[in-house]
Amino acid sequence: MGPDRAWQGPRTSRGSRVSREPRAPRTSSALRALRTLLRLVGTLRDAGPGPASALVAVRLMERLVTPVTAVAVAALVGALSTTGTAGGDTVTAALLPLVFLALVMLAGHLGDAAAEPLEYLVRSRIDGAHRDRVARSARTPSDLGAVEALETQALIRQVRADPEHGVETTPGEGTTAAVRVGAGLCGAALTCAVLVSFAWWLVPLVLVPALVTVALRYRLAFAGAAAWEVAIGGELHTDVWREANVSASEGKDIRVFGLRDWMVDRMQHQLRESNSPLWRHIEHRLRVEWLMFVLMLLGLVPAYLLVTQGALAGATTVTTQTAVLAAGATLFQLLGNGLDFYQLAGAGRVFRSTDRLSERLTESAPVLDAVPSATVGEIRFEGVGFAYPGSERTVLDEVDLTVRPGELLAIVGLNGAGKSTLIKLMCGLYRPTSGRITVDGVDLAALDPDRWRSRLSVIFQGFDRYPLSVRENVTLGGTASEGPDDGTALEDVARASELTDVVDRLPTGWDTPLSRGRTGGVDLSGGQWQQVAMARALYGVRAGARFLVADEPTAHLDVRTEFRLFERLAAQRDGAGIVLISHRLSTVRRADRIVLLDGGRITEEGTHGELMALRGTYAELFGIQAARFRRADEDTDGTPARPDEGEQA
Numbered sequence: 001m002g003p004d005r006a007w008q009g010p011r012t013s014r015g016s017r018v019s020r021e022p023r024a025p026r027t028s029s030a031l032r033a034l035r036t037l038l039r040l041v042g043t044l045r046d047a048g049p050g051p052a053s054a055l056v057a058v059r060l061m062e063r064l065v066t067p068v069t070a071v072a073v074a075a076l077v078g079a080l081s082t083t084g085t086a087g088g089d090t091v092t093a094a095l096l097p098l099v100f101l102a103l104v105m106l107a108g109h110l111g112d113a114a115a116e117p118l119e120y121l122v123r124s125r126i127d128g129a130h131r132d133r134v135a136r137s138a139r140t141p142s143d144l145g146a147v148e149a150l151e152t153q154a155l156i157r158q159v160r161a162d163p164e165h166g167v168e169t170t171p172g173e174g175t176t177a178a179v180r181v182g183a184g185l186c187g188a189a190l191t192c193a194v195l196v197s198f199a200w201w202l203v204p205l206v207l208v209p210a211l212v213t214v215a216l217r218y219r220l221a222f223a224g225a226a227a228w229e230v231a232i233g234g235e236l237h238t239d240v241w242r243e244a245n246v247s248a249s250e251g252k253d254i255r256v257f258g259l260r261d262w263m264v265d266r267m268q269h270q271l272r273e274s275n276s277p278l279w280r281h282i283e284h285r286l287r288v289e290w291l292m293f294v295l296m297l298l299g300l301v302p303a304y305l306l307v308t309q310g311a312l313a314g315a316t317t318v319t320t321q322t323a324v325l326a327a328g329a330t331l332f333q334l335l336g337n338g339l340d341f342y343q344l345a346g347a348g349r350v351f352r353s354t355d356r357l358s359e360r361l362t363e364s365a366p367v368l369d370a371v372p373s374a375t376v377g378e379i380r381f382e383g384v385g386f387a388y389p390g391s392e393r394t395v396l397d398e399v400d401l402t403v404r405p406g407e408l409l410a411i412v413g414l415n416g417a418g419k420s421t422l423i424k425l426m427c428g429l430y431r432p433t434s435g436r437i438t439v440d441g442v443d444l445a446a447l448d449p450d451r452w453r454s455r456l457s458v459i460f461q462g463f464d465r466y467p468l469s470v471r472e473n474v475t476l477g478g479t480a481s482e483g484p485d486d487g488t489a490l491e492d493v494a495r496a497s498e499l500t501d502v503v504d505r506l507p508t509g510w511d512t513p514l515s516r517g518r519t520g521g522v523d524l525s526g527g528q529w530q531q532v533a534m535a536r537a538l539y540g541v542r543a544g545a546r547f548l549v550a551d552e553p554t555a556h557l558d559v560r561t562e563f564r565l566f567e568r569l570a571a572q573r574d575g576a577g578i579v580l581i582s583h584r585l586s587t588v589r590r591a592d593r594i595v596l597l598d599g600g601r602i603t604e605e606g607t608h609g610e611l612m613a614l615r616g617t618y619a620e621l622f623g624i625q626a627a628r629f630r631r632a633d634e635d636t637d638g639t640p641a642r643p644d645e646g647e648q649a
Contacts, residue, residue, distance in 0.1 A: 174347020457540025478543030
């Protein structure tokens with residue numbers, strides 16, 4: 001996306017634009033709210049019976065205190081007015097109502113004090129369980145295509161329950177809001193009982209405007225949650241700039257090229273573009289707040305006037321007047337506020353997005369009915385074609401290839417020829433667009449992906465650099481395999497990858513964290529990190545992997561170190577097959593078989609000698625590289641290199 005183009009919404013896998021408008025609700029607001037409430041109540045089990053029961057009890061006590069306080073205040077006022085009229089002892093008459101009011105207020109304060117920590121505990125447990133389910137769901141498809149789709153990424157952003165902005169809502173917040181609303185309904189019922197004990201007509205007079213206010217608030221909350229869902233798509237793009245702005249790696253480019261102001265302007269532009277529907281909704285809500293105030297006045301003012309008139313006429317007492325005044329005002333508060341309804345509506349959107357995410361990921365999950373054998377035989381690519389999701393460009397086209405056990409197979413070719421894609425397909429990270437891949441005659445799509453990948457030990461071109469200790473970075477290569485954590489194997493693979501000297505120079509040896517952000521941690525050079533990755537892959541072979549797959553594993557190493565490592569790699573493979581991708585043809589000349597990938601097709605195949613005799617593209621590329629290395633040696637020491645030095649270099 002160019003620097004001057006604003007984000008225009010996510011696209012489907014075929015490139016069509018995804019609508020930025022919220023989806024039209026398929027059910028009525030009342031039914032949707034009921035379903036959300038029932039689902040939120042069900043999430044209380046994630047919090048555990050103890051905290052959930054305690055929160056419900058505390059919130060219920062807190063909400064019931066409100067109408068009881070109205071009764072207590074009315075009793076106190078009645079006692080004081082009666083005493084003043086009769087000329088009795090004011091203190092004695094007011095003592096009991098005053099104690100009752102004090103106890104009620106104390107209960108309310110205790111409820112307030114206990115509610116916040118309980119809500120935090122319940123909310124944290126519910127959100128944690130939700131994030132765990134989302135993480136497991138995202139791991140469901142064996143291939144990355146479904147996960148990488150823009151629609152899927154937007155859904156994951158919506159349901160991750162890890163808010164970074166004030167408008168985001170989590171299931172835990174929705175559940176605690178549901179508890180508050182449910183307890184408020186109980187308090188409202190008690191308030192209505194207080195009102196009806198004085199005059200039945202007070203209940204509909206006050207309750208109807210209060211219910212209209214509730215309906216209006218929920219509709220506004222639902223619209224706000226929908227506007228937030230639209231804004232999420234733009235937030236995905238803005239997050240890229242936010243993370244880059246504080247990243248140590250991108251920070252170098254930002255400072256060297258002076259990108260700070262451009263990046264901030266870009267981020268602000270995308271924020272305005274993506275959040276404008278949400279901001280318009282907030283402005284609309286502020287404009288209609290006066291309507292809810294009018295509704296409250298329509299319910300309370302007539303009731304207050306009628307009760308006051310009755311008190312003046314002697315039809316009702318001051319006690320009745322006070323109770324109605326106190327209880328009527330609290331009825332609007334007990335039925336829920338705007339934040340509660342927004343969190344309810346937001347949690348409902350999260351649940352619906354979670355369901356859509358689960359459907360997307362489940363649809364792409366294959367039917368697994370086979371397990372790879374411990375000793376994997378041949379892997380065959382049979383007419384394999386592939387194009388990445390969302391792209392019509394064919395990366396691989398009618399590829400036929402056999403990967404044999406125990407063989408060192410080298411795959412070479414120019415940039416963009418499809419070499420790395422071939423490796424990803426072999427790992428089952430993507431499915432072929434056409435053709436199929438078989439393992440011992442069984443379609444790879446039918447194999448258990450975890451069991452299959454435990455037979456592979458892979459060094460990807462963009463391998464991960466974990467902020468763990470050296471030991472952990474290496475032994476990660478065996479965590480998915482069936483072998484034990486073998487200390488002897490660790491030392492062996494370190495020697496084979498020439499990592500031993502690197503470890504010996506680190507402050508705490510194998511236990512040194514490989515991150516400057518950790519106490520006592522260090523960072524490694526690009527070449528040293530590749531040695532760590534090589535040791536990790538070899539450790540995986542020692543742990544039971546039957547194929548070692550290496551995609552440009554030594555691009556950051558000097559030529560002679562690379563040559564020595566490949567020599568040791570061939571010797572240390574323990575009978576495992578090796579699939580090696582390298583741009584340096586001199587390092588693959590001793591491979592058992594070399595295939596040249598050109599334009600997504602295998603155009604040449606054979607040993608180094610056979611391909612050189614063929615005098616095709618491989619021979620031409622090898623000659624160009626050999627001549628370049630000869631010139632480099634001559635420029636270094638002023639003497640011509642021996643003929644074989646150029647090849648071996």
